[in-house]
Amino acid sequence: MPALATAFAVGPLAGCLPGLTDDPAGLAEVVRAARDAGATGVWCNVLYLKPGTREHFLDNLARDWPALLPRYERLYRGVAYPERDVTEPIKARVAALRERFEVADRRTRPLQPPPGPAQLGLAL
Numbered sequence: 001m002p003a004l005a006t007a008f009a010v011g012p013l014a015g016c017l018p019g020l021t022d023d024p025a026g027l028a029e030v031v032r033a034a035r036d037a038g039a040t041g042v043w044c045n046v047l048y049l050k051p052g053t054r055e056h057f058l059d060n061l062a063r064d065w066p067a068l069l070p071r072y073e074r075l076y077r078g079v080a081y082p083e084r085d086v087t088e089p090i091k092a093r094v095a096a097l098r099e100r101f102e103v104a105d106r107r108t109r110p111l112q113p114p115p116g117p118a119q120l121g122l123a124l
Contacts, residue, residue, distance in 0.1 A: 015045065015046075015047050015048075016044050016045065016046050016047065016090050016094075017046075017047050018046065018047070018071070018072075018075065018082065018086060018090070019065075019068050019071060020065065020068070022046075022090050022093070024093060027093060027094060027097055028097055028100075028101075031094065031097040031098060031100075031101050031103060032097075032101050034103065035101045035102065035103045039103050040103070040104065040105040040106070041098075041103060041104075041105075042094060042097075042098045042103045043091075043094065043095075043098075044090060044091055044094040045087075045091075046081070046082055046086065046087045046090055046091075047082075048080055048081050049076050049080055049081075050080045051080075054076055054080070057072075058072060058073065058076075
């Protein structure tokens with residue numbers, strides 16, 4: 001899990017797969033590991049399947065998790081992204097875990113963007 005958590009330390013918990021990677025215990029383990037690896041933020045998104053990718057993904061799903069195929073065919077019928085009633089509970093679960101595990105910028109000296117360039121005066 002440390003390598004996985006390190007990936008999330010620098011980016012989102014993206015591409016959650018309904019029925020595969022969205023179980024509460026698994027998400028909690030990933031968010032906790034990301035925090036332990038130094039993550040300063042965690043968010044998620046649900047799998048996005050555009051035509052071409054969708055067919056390839058569904059072929060592999062049918063081979064490896066055939067019981068989930070009807071669900072995914074329903075979720076992604078004619079759309080690249082599932083409806084909000086599917087995505088929002090997953091996003092809310094990750095947001096709650098972010099709060100629960102206190103994933104935040106815990107550096108003693110948080111990074112600040114460099115100051116912008118100084119505006120030069122107009123000399124005529």
